Amino acid sequence: MGRREELLGRVRGWRAAQKSLATAIDAVEAAMRSAESARTAADSHVDTIAALTGTPVDLIDPAEVIRGIDVAIGALEAVTQQGAVRETLVLDCQALEQSVSEDEAAAGRLADERDQELPARLAWCAAELDRVSRSLTDAYAAAASEREILIRSRMDGMAGELAASLVDGDPCPVCGAAEHPDPAEISSSAATPDEIEAAGRRTESLSADRLAMMPDVAGARDLVAQVGGFDGEPAAETGNPSVVLAEIRLRLKEIGEELPRLHERSAARRKRAAELTQSIAEIDHQLIEAAAEFDSVDDRLAAMESIREDITALASARAALGEATRAQAQAQAVLDALDEPIVEDGLEADGVLEAQLIEARSVATAAIVSAEAARTLLDDIGRLSTGVENARSERDRTRQEWAATISLAETLNGRGANQLAQPLKAYVLQQMFDEVLDAANARLSGMLEGRFALVDTEQAQGRERIKGLGIEIMDRFTDSVRRADTLSGGETFCAALALALGLADTVRAHAGGIDIGMLFVDEGFGSLDPDRLDDVMAELMRLRADGRTVGVISHVSEMKRSILERISVRSVGPGAGSTLTVTWMAE
Known part of the structure; x- marks a missing residue:
């Protein structure tokens, strides 16, 4: 079978x-x-192939012919593609040149706006602010004078009111006489308390308006100085000059940011257009050579x-x-x-397969043992990693708990943040002094356009660095530190005033509600130019707006326009003393 x-x-x-x-x-x-x-x-095509390859007909190799034809076709296709690339480059170059023209036109418009339109608007704004400020000052002076006249009228009419209450036989409250032969009459022109109060409210309102206007006036002057001189006619603007000033300041900032971007983008596009022009020239040269060949x-x-x-x-x-x-x-x-005859080799094949199966089982068993060992090792590593992470967390928590204590101990021992080896009392005093300087710099910035800042002095004595309470001047214009005695008279006055105000601010911050409500400034105003004087007065007016009373002792006549509520002291003559004249203001 x-x-x-x-x-x-x-x-x-x-x-x-x-x-x-x-x-x-x-x-x-x-x-x-x-x-x-x-x-x-x-x-x-044999003749054409022979002509193209330069090879005799009987020696033509089809494979070589195909490779040669592919090379020739590639060259021809490259020429055709170069023409298309050239057209694309020409369009890109034209678009870049158009963009460059648009950027340059936009930059020109911005420059004209910055150099012509905005200075013209700023000139109108500064003039209008000055006019409004002068009008408010004049109106304030007139209102204060009117109130003073009303007060004097009231005082003059008080004699008639007193006389109306006299009774024969009763002593006069003024002279003590029992007889009143010639009592004063009540004046019909005497001011009433209501009139005096109304005049005081008008004076106070005008004073507040003038105070609110001063920062805008100073800001307009500073902006005019930054923009530079303008010789043309001021613009015919309408509206609130303070709002116009804010618009001009914002627009100048926007132009200052936009112009560099336009110039940078225009330069990059101009460079790219030059590169494209060079590429077009190279392609033109290649096309000329190809046209001569084909x-x-x-x-x-x-x-x-x-x-x-x-x-x-x-x-x-x-x-x-x-x-x-x-x-x-x-x-x-x-x-x-x-x-061919069939070879009976089934048994031999079965023996070979059995040997291969035994070998495969041995390899599989060894692999299983290795896998189990690796799994055990991974479990051990996982447990160790968890322990390490727990130890690290505990270490970090302990370090955070002790950090504040260690820092305080190092500071008290002259280490850590207190690297100057100062006694604790001197260290605390130094921190208070730094706070005074910070508060003074906030005041000084508004007076000197942010140019100067007060910094404490560090001196080297022997091997120890001793930090005292000396003051030097940081000049931000030159990025250098100067001695305080190199400041001009006006700058020195502003620095001294800023220190006084900073000290008052620091005391108020640490005094638990105790306020220094009154401040006297004695002389020094004569060393200030008109612009600097306006800046200092604006700072003093801000103090007054904060609820403080500021007294100024000065002989500068220009300050009469700014300080209408005053006591004027005039000498009568040698040995004759002085006279005082009081100019009232609304309380």
Whole structure:
């Protein structure tokens, strides 16, 4: 029975091989027909191929011809693509040049606005603010004078009111006489308390308006100084000058930020346009050379494409023929093998398979043991990592708890932040002094345009650095530290006034609600120029707005316009004393 099955299997194999052989024969015949057709088509182009490659007809290698044609076609396509690239570069270059023109035009408009339009508006704004400030000052002076007249009228009329209450026989409250032969009469023009109170309210309102206007006046002057001189006519503006001033300041800031961006972008685009122009010139040179080599790029390209297709078909036919030949040989080998006797080698094959199975089981067992060991090691590492993380967390928590205590101990022992080895009392005093300087610098910034700042002095004595309470001046314009005695008279006055105000601010901050409500400034105003005087007065007015009373002792006549509520002291003559004149203001 086994022998019969074996023979049937060989018969079935022989029939399958016979079918494979028939299929291979059909493939060979089809491949030969394709090869012949491709050879016929290629022969029609043989002269063209020989001309293109410079190779005799009998020595032409189809593979080499195809590679050469591909190179030639690639060169022709590159020429065509270069033309398209050139057109794209030209369009990009034109767009960049247009953008550069637009950026330069926008920059020109911004520069004109900064140099012409905004200075003209600023000139109107400064003039209008000065006019309004003078009007308020004059109105305030008139209101204060009117109130003073009313007060004097009230005082003059009080004699008549007192006389109306006299009774014959009763002593006069003024002179003590019991008889009243000539009592004063009540004046019909005497001011009433209501009139005096109304005049006081008008004076107070005008004073508040004038105070609110002073920062804008000073700001307009500073902005005019920053922009520079303007010789043209002021703009015909309308509206609130304070609002216009804020608009001008904002617009100047925007222009200052936008102009550099426009210039930078324009320069980058101009550079890119130059690079594109250079690339276009290089492409033009390449196209000129290509035009000299090829008469008609499109015709040449079409001819070579046709030749390449025919030769590719020939090569494909040859390849198909080779495959068919190999298939025929394989089918024949199958038939030959079927004719050979069957070798009884089943037992030998089973022995080999058993040995391979035993070896595979051994390798698998070793891999399982290694995997279990690796898993155990990973578990141990995981537990150790958790322990390390817990220890680190505990260390960090302990370090944070002790950090504040250690820092305080180091400070008290002359280490840590207190590197100057100062006694604790001196260290605390130094911190208070630094607070005074900070408060003084906040005041000084408004007086001297933020140029100067007060800093404490560090001196080296022996091996120890002793930090005292000396003051030096940081000049932000030159980025250098100066001695205090190098300041001008006006600058020295402003620095001294800022220190006094800073000390008052610091005392108020640490005094638990106790306020220094009154401040006297004795002289020093004569060393200030008009602009600096306005800045100092604005700072003093801000103190008054905060609820403090400020007294100024000065002989500068210009301050009479700014301080209308005053006591004027005039000498009568040698040895004759002085006279006091009081100018009242609304409380």
